[in-house]
Amino acid sequence: MIRITGTGSAVPARRVTNDDLGKIVDTSDEWIRSRTGIESRYLAVEETTTGLSAEAAKKALAAAGVSAEELDLIIAATVTPDRFLPNLSCEIQRELGAKNAVAFDLNAACSGFLFSLDTAYMYLRTGRYRKALIIGAETLSKIIDWTDRSTCVLFGDGAGAAVLENVPEETGCADRASGAAAGNGAGESRGILSIRMGSDGGRGMVLSCDNRPVSNPYVKRESGLSYVSMDGQEVYKFAVRTVPHIIGLAVEEAGLAVEEIDLFLLHQANIRIIEAVAKRLRQPMEKFPVNLRDCGNISAASVPILLDNVRKHDMIKKGSKIVLAGFGAGLTWGATVLEW
């Protein structure tokens, strides 16, 4: 049985409010709040993607009671590593002293944590590895055009981490048939019950950011930096159609009804997207915790930070049935159902 045994998160010290942004671009707290639900975000000043990741990872390891040396696998999801080389996961490995782990990065934008979870799950499921650390981490502020009001108000920086373990049945975990059907507090956790993922490269350019252009002795080209550009309305339409669909598939595969899910932890892009998903699933907003008011959209870090927030606020109990769902650039999307 594969389950999350610890979570952790970290955000930069500098909190930037909507009013602060109103001083650098032509925007207002009223516009940002009413269109997105965002009130502030944390932006890296001294912090790095590696440093935020290591802080979140240490907290997740402590919560799981797992030492860094016990880790077999580290997967970091990011679109904003500190370096092209070495990869973020190896930098985290170094910071933690996780010398026995295999470490690699994964880029699936705002769905990155879900793709990391899916990948780690399969490694653990085959028995190849037993203990994995998965991380979603971003310093998006370095790929944002701070003169573009249509994007710069949306994003923030931070990192979230989770320890995933293949827990042997003999430690007392019930099998699926005898699991905690009664819900909170009863029976044993069944861990991850289902995962469904999707991608559509054909629509990729609705949310994009170019890499450095080719620059070699055989090409004459101005080198220039590219920043995030987005067709907000297309992304919005994609999200409100795709997310309820993928959640429905994952819940069905888990053998549950949507009504049996206690919490839906969605990628935190926009409150209107979350409200539209709740409406389509016919579920109350109380089941959809939100931290985007405080943090904005932190891409791959958004879902694991939210998971850590709700765990710390005792919103999750043993037996709670939880959906994690991500969506974003690629396009990519995914959902998992787990029993805590």
Ligand code: COA
């Ligand atoms: N402050 C003030 N005005 C702004 C603004 C800002 N920060 N950003 C854009 N505007 C203006 C536009 O210039 C436009 O003005 P105009 O009518 O004079 O041309 C007007 O507001 C409407 O812009 P539009 O882009 O049509 O707004 P919208 O209602 O689609 O809202 C988003 C924009 C980005 C909030 C919305 O499309 C959205 O949430 N999309 C999903 C984005 C997302 O979640 N991305 C991440 C996915 S991982």
